[in-house]
Amino acid sequence: MTTTIEAPALERHAAPYRLGRADGLATGHGEAGPASKRVVVAFGFWIFLLSDIVMFSAFFAAHAVLQTATDGGPTGRDLFNPTRVAIETACLLASSFTCGLSALATDARNHVWTQAALLVTGLLGLAFLSLEAQEFAAMIASGAGPERSAFLSSFFALVGLHGAHVSVGLLWLGTMMAQLFVKGFEPVIYRLICFNLYWHVLDIIWVAIFTVVYLIGEGR
């Protein structure tokens, strides 16, 4: 069954972006058979990530509305340290890049490079998390905790939610590296693909956070 489908499929790769395919095996018409497991898994995870982004959007909306509701307490200008935010941003962007490199190494089925890239990704993520933990601790110690004003409640909710995602991602990454080490590529290949998507999306959300919360918030 697979072989009969594969033969014409390889032929079509000569012009994969050609519109109005005349071969009658168009996507979604059931004529090409079910999509491969890889496509189904990755697409399903993509849908999950989009729903996660929708959840984040609610936190963003709350923060955008409450950004000036400081109740006479400290504002973003008083609290934020632009240098720390820049370092956090650099860590996360670099980890997104090394995560992409790990995907390339996985495609080449290179164990050493995959593990190395994943390790760097994890360390950069850890650096990001510790910087964020430092920031939260300093803010709470100076009396600017989430209970101080609506602005700070929404700040801790939004940035904390992103931090929680990064923490979960790191746990996932560690588990996966151990599985990869013990079991090899075959059983973890879908998890690696999904983790890649997850990590890139976390960076996309961070782009929105450093823009809306820190850079715009600093000027409010």
Next chain:
Amino acid sequence: MSDFEGRAAEDVAPGFMDAPGRSLRDGLFSYSAGFVLAAALTAAAFFIVRTDLIWGPGIVMALVSLAIAQIGVHLVFFLHLTTAPDNTNNALALAFGVLIVTLVVGGSLWIMSHLAHNVMPDRMMAKMDLDSMAAESALRIEGVVAPRETREVGARVAGVVSSVRCDAGMHVEAGRLCAEIDPRPFRAAVDRKTRELQAAQARLDGDQARRGAARDALERAQGATRSSGVARLRRSVETRERRVERASAGVARAEAELAATRIVSPIEGTIRSRNVEPGREVAAKAKTPLFVVAPDSVRIAARIGAAQSGRIVIGDKVVITVDALPGQSFDGTVTKIEPLREGAEAIVDMTARDPRHALEPGMAANARISKQ
């Protein structure tokens, strides 16, 4: 053959690097290009909030644009999303996600800004009511900020300056000690004058006692010669009384001079210049003042018509605003109304408090005079 090796031609999931026809080199190029572009966009975002390269109110828009651009870079170079037919499902899902995000964020901002506009906090409402009530009886006149009348502080007695406590730029209240002239010679003068007064008083007391005794003796004896002695004593008492008066005036003068060794600011204001150091000798009534103090209040002069002048009285409260300083207002009072040309016009002087010295001479000022 496992699923991921049997690549179905029809669809590609997001993040696929092993799509047919893409080599490791392509992949490396894609991730590196994405990394460089994203880093450049991030750096640009952090840069534009630090400079005034972009017009202030436009910074938010610029930041949002840079963020959207960077998200686009991430989607294309890291998640490998394209507009190709094999990516339709991914792009459609993304488009739906963007739609929901736009509705949630945009809708929240929109509805909350309307809500904030329609339901103002109580405090703001109360102020609005007062403002609208006051507007009916308020009188608006236009005037000009007059130059600040600085006050010169000099020494009224000569001596050596022992300490200086004010400096240029300092804010002082009326009566604040700014410098001290060595008080010891003046204290000695006060002591000397006090002793002179005591001596004069003692002599006066003695003469008065003798005159009293002489008067008693005269009453008993009724002798003519004695009467001239009483008259002499009376004249002596009068002389001594004058001397006591003079001596007490001397004490008062010496005490005034001692008090004048403390050089104080006569008004509340800011020290503009200082021209004195400890240890320097200063002369009384010297040409150069020791300090120049600029007052915290500023005078605003306005010319008004007769119809308006009847509605203003000295002591009316005014609120001054200046076009050059949007959002700031200064409280003051009407201090002088001076009719011109048989009452057809009048000059109104107002004094407004301006402790930060924001008002500059020559600024056009709008004064709102509220009548209770």
